[in-house]
Amino acid sequence: MNNKKIRVLIAKPGLDGHERGARIIAYGLRDAGFEVIYTGLRQSPEQIVSAALQEDVDVIGLSILSGAHLSLTKKVVDQLKSNDAEDILLVVGGVVPEQDVASLKEMGVAGVFTAGTSVSQVAQFISEQVNA
Amino acid sequence: MYKGARVETIVSISWETLLDGVKKGNVRSLARIITLVENREPGWKDAMKSLYPLGGKAKIVGITGSPGAGKSTLTNAVARDFVARGYTVGIIAVDPSSPFSGGALLGDRLRMRDVVTLPEIFIRSMATRGALGGLCQGARDIARILDAFGKDVVIIETVGVGQDEVEVVKAADLVMVVCVPGQGDGIQALKAGIMEIADLYVVNKADREGADEVVADIGGMLDISDNGGRPQPPVIKTSALANQGITELVDALVQGFESGRNADSWQAQRVKEEILTLVETEILDYLRENWERTGDLDKAVEGILEKQTDPYSVVDSLLPLIREASRSKETT
Structure with missing residues (x-):
């Protein structure tokens, strides 16, 4: 009997300590039936990608509210590339100005979710992308 | 892309x-x-x-104890100590799946910060997925894969509630039960038959008041319990956060690897249980697939709800399927 579950890693790279958004997303995705691995605050890009590989997640969700989303995301993308793991879906949430969304997508980010996004939108996006 | x-x-x-x-x-x-x-x-x-x-070379350690006892933090400290002694370590951190959504929040990595980046360590978070007897087998399978991969020690950290705990630690060579001061009489966790499975007791958060009382409580219970001739399990005080008592704990674990119940009839008992679990799952899966396809199960449920029949008669009427299942097992 097959019981596949979508596995998601929720991580906060960088130094900002605003954890509530990440937690809400983590709880929400759990309630949407996903297996969510929550690694918490102040994770280095190396830690995040290493955890994603060991946990064999389908998706990495980065929560960034520090303003450093471009450089932090870039580092995570680089880590994914050097580990030959670009097939893992990458999404970013947090405070991201409109003009940076395109840059993030250019790096390979599949979805960017800013303030006001409902958890169910995120869950639906992930389901569609992973099952595509 | x-x-x-x-x-x-x-x-x-x-x-x-x-x-x-x-x-x-x-x-x-x-x-x-x-x-x-x-x-x-x-x-x-x-x-x-x-x-x-x-595989067959790795030593498997089960860690159990009530939620909040500090199992993850302790796992972190123990794993770090093992690595310092030259061992490679695999960690299986089990958290519960929601029975409603089927999802899970796996947060044990939060407490394992010191070891997440060590190349000697591989951590896997695992959700219970509410499977019948499946947790034990699932953990056992992953432990075996980590063993085959070459990890010297595999630590299974359990959820910390209920009878599932006793099941999952059956997959381990050594079981340590974690207690903390300030939880009732200190040995609440030992009520659910956990007493019988412990090879080692850890009183964590020992920097807190009441730790010595917990040690005394456990000692008292051990004194009056029949241990089947085996030596009494050691009781070790630790403070995982302050990294106290960890060396002594890992010493005791290493000693347990050598002297533990690994060698005796426990091993045979374990293999027997594993075979039965696997067979049970296979047969149930087979039956369920069949029943769902034929719709017999739904019909039976309907019949019972309408008070035309009862669960016992339904089981008897469905038994031919089980015989069929066992025949198909023999031929494949």
């Missing part, structure tokens, strides 16, 4: 490639095999068959 690439990858990477990767020490192959086995993807049993002979 990110989008859609993954689906193709999963299909195109064969079991053979993955098994080869595991033998070569590739972490990604290891992680993917664990996923596929956990999901019971077609071919999982064959994969386990070929991994089985590679």
Whole structure:
């Protein structure tokens, strides 16, 4: 009997300590039936990608509210590339100005979710992308 | 490319490639095999068959104790100590699945910060997935894969509630039960039959008031319990956060590897239980598939709700299917 579950890693790279958004997303995705691995605050890009590989997640969700989303995301993308793991879906949430969304997508980010996004939108996006 | 690439990858990477990767020490192959086995993807049993002979060397430690006892923090400290002694370590951190959504929040990595980046350590979070007897077998399978991968020690950290705990630690060579001061009489966790499975007691958060009382409580229980002639399990005080008592704990674990119940009849008992669990799951899966296809199960439920029949008669009437199942097992 097959019981596949979508596995998601929720991580906060960088130094900002605003954890509530990440937690809400983590709880929400759990309630949407996903297996969510929550690694918490102040994770280095190396830690995040290493955890994603060991946990064999389908998706990495980065929560960034520090303003450093471009450089932090870039580092995570680089880590994914050097580990030959670009097939893992990458999404970013947090405070991201409109003009940076395109840059993030250019790096390979599949979805960017800013303030006001409902958890169910995120869950639906992930389901569609992973099952595509 | 990110989008859609993954689906193709999963299909195109064969079991053979993955098994080869595991033998070569590739972490990604290891992680993917664990996923596929956990999901019971077609071919999982064959994969386990070929991994089985590679293992048998790792020592498996089960950690159990009530929620908040500090199991993850303790696992972190113990794993770090093992690595300092030259061991490689695999960690299986189990958290509960929601019975409603089927989802899970796996947060044990939060407490394992010191070890997450050590190359000697591989951590896998595992959800219970509410499977019948499946947790124990699932953890056992992952432990076996980590063993085949070459980890010297595999730590299974359990959820910390209920009878499932007793089941899951059956997959371990050594079981340590974690208690903390300030939880009732200190040995609440020992009520659920956990007393019988412990090889080692840890009183964590020993910097808190009441730790000595907990040690005394456990000692008192051990004094009056029949231990089947085995030596009394040691009771060790630790403070995982302050890294106190960890050396003594790991010393005791290493000693347990050598002297533990590994060698005696426990091993045979374990193998027997595993076979029965696997058979049970197979038969149930087979029956369920059949019943769902034929609709007999729904019909039976309806009949019972309408008070035309009862569950016992339904089981008797469905028994021919079980015989059929056992026949098909013999032929395949």
